[in-house]
Amino acid sequence: MKLTVLPEEFRRALPVMEEIEKEGFEAYFVGGSVRDVLLGQPIHDVDIATSAFPAEIKAIFSRTVDIGIEHGTVLVLFGDDQYEITTFRTESTYQDFRRPDQVSFVRSLAEDLKRRDFTINAFAVQDDGEVIDLFGGLKDLEQHVLRAVGNPHERFHEDALRMMRGLRFVSQLGFSFDDETFAAILENHSLLEKISVERIFIEFTKLLLGGHRNEAIRQFVATKCYRYCPGMENAKDGLTAFAQLVPTPFTKEEAAWSVLLDHLEIPTEKVTTFLKAWKVSNDFLRECRELVWGLRQRKMGYYTPMALYRLGERALTVETLLTYYGRPGEAGRTALALAQLPIRSLRQLAVNGNDLKQQFNQKAGPWLKDTLRYLEQGVVESRFVNDGPILLAEAEKFLKQDAE
Ligand code: ATP
Numbered sequence: 001m002k003l004t005v006l007p008e009e010f011r012r013a014l015p016v017m018e019e020i021e022k023e024g025f026e027a028y029f030v031g032g033s034v035r036d037v038l039l040g041q042p043i044h045d046v047d048i049a050t051s052a053f054p055a056e057i058k059a060i061f062s063r064t065v066d067i068g069i070e071h072g073t074v075l076v077l078f079g080d081d082q083y084e085i086t087t088f089r090t091e092s093t094y095q096d097f098r099r100p101d102q103v104s105f106v107r108s109l110a111e112d113l114k115r116r117d118f119t120i121n122a123f124a125v126q127d128d129g130e131v132i133d134l135f136g137g138l139k140d141l142e143q144h145v146l147r148a149v150g151n152p153h154e155r156f157h158e159d160a161l162r163m164m165r166g167l168r169f170v171s172q173l174g175f176s177f178d179d180e181t182f183a184a185i186l187e188n189h190s191l192l193e194k195i196s197v198e199r200i201f202i203e204f205t206k207l208l209l210g211g212h213r214n215e216a217i218r219q220f221v222a223t224k225c226y227r228y229c230p231g232m233e234n235a236k237d238g239l240t241a242f243a244q245l246v247p248t249p250f251t252k253e254e255a256a257w258s259v260l261l262d263h264l265e266i267p268t269e270k271v272t273t274f275l276k277a278w279k280v281s282n283d284f285l286r287e288c289r290e291l292v293w294g295l296r297q298r299k300m301g302y303y304t305p306m307a308l309y310r311l312g313e314r315a316l317t318v319e320t321l322l323t324y325y326g327r328p329g330e331a332g333r334t335a336l337a338l339a340q341l342p343i344r345s346l347r348q349l350a351v352n353g354n355d356l357k358q359q360f361n362q363k364a365g366p367w368l369k370d371t372l373r374y375l376e377q378g379v380v381e382s383r384f385v386n387d388g389p390i391l392l393a394e395a396e397k398f399l400k401q402d403a404e
């Protein structure tokens, strides 16, 4: 099969291919971008595979960056564009079901394509648009089938992450596993234990954001892969419920994870521990914890002023999350309620810690924080006007009553 029209991104890269070929080497477009072109989908990164060794690529191009030379990848800067150019390689010596500890560079395209995960990811495209399809990927693409290249059992043994990659392609593409591939995942699911959580997180998050999330989650359960993901050992029921949500795709990672955490019935105070096991950033963790908290508040009824004050703009996100539960979010009402809060942060309170220390002639201590909190809540709940003298008078009453 031949691509009659190359996408713009490929056309721009043709001069790079020509440079390599001029030196007597082969060069092809490979990987996800070829799959996406054949599916008529937009492409993000153009990967080029070549028979030239990294040192040979560096000799051809004047501007290169070593971004993964041990894996054979050189970044070539060409005009305003940049391309990852990777030497054909095999990954022969796999130990303990993870990435290969050694890659060998080879001169044969077929060897390179053989080590790729799924038939639909194992195409190569020549500069004239000819599609090289050694494993029946075109037919699988047409029939929406995800099939491991070669013996699926061996492939998942070599690198167990491929099982999670397969599940995320189910979600992104809406394809189904062929029977043998499915059976091999089911059989080998426990090998996921060997894979770093960071790598699983990336694939699982892509799964959560995919357009066919519900089906992918069902497959995640059916293949038992969930059992080897942190904190999900007993998550079957929660995941099954999650797979019944309104199928609209999530647009933000934190949103997807928060709705998931809610379904897994992770208590709000345990969200941090749960996500720490997934090694996410502190910002990610905080965002999810607040969204889960807000979601649960909101499911019980409309926000109290203090809940709105705590959530701030996140309350608007919570409203969109509700729509996944089949509830209409109240974005307009919430935007208005936020705008009507007397203050949005402690900084807007008419008195600060220094004012209180001066007024009551006392050093800082727990009393100060307690008093500020008391005033803050009073203002947020519109019991006190946010005005200096009024708040100082309220503080005095509070401290007196506290002393009694
Ligand atoms: P995306 O569109 O999300 O980038 P992709 O298929 O391009 O998806 P990449 O991680 O960019 O995924 O990998 C590029 C290519 O490298 C894949 O298409 C596949 O051929 C190969 N590949 C990536 N990871 C693996 C793996 N774990 N095992 C075998 N082949 C892999």
Ligand code: MG
Pocket (backbone or CB within 6 Å): 031, 032, 033, 045
């Ligand atoms: Mg890619």
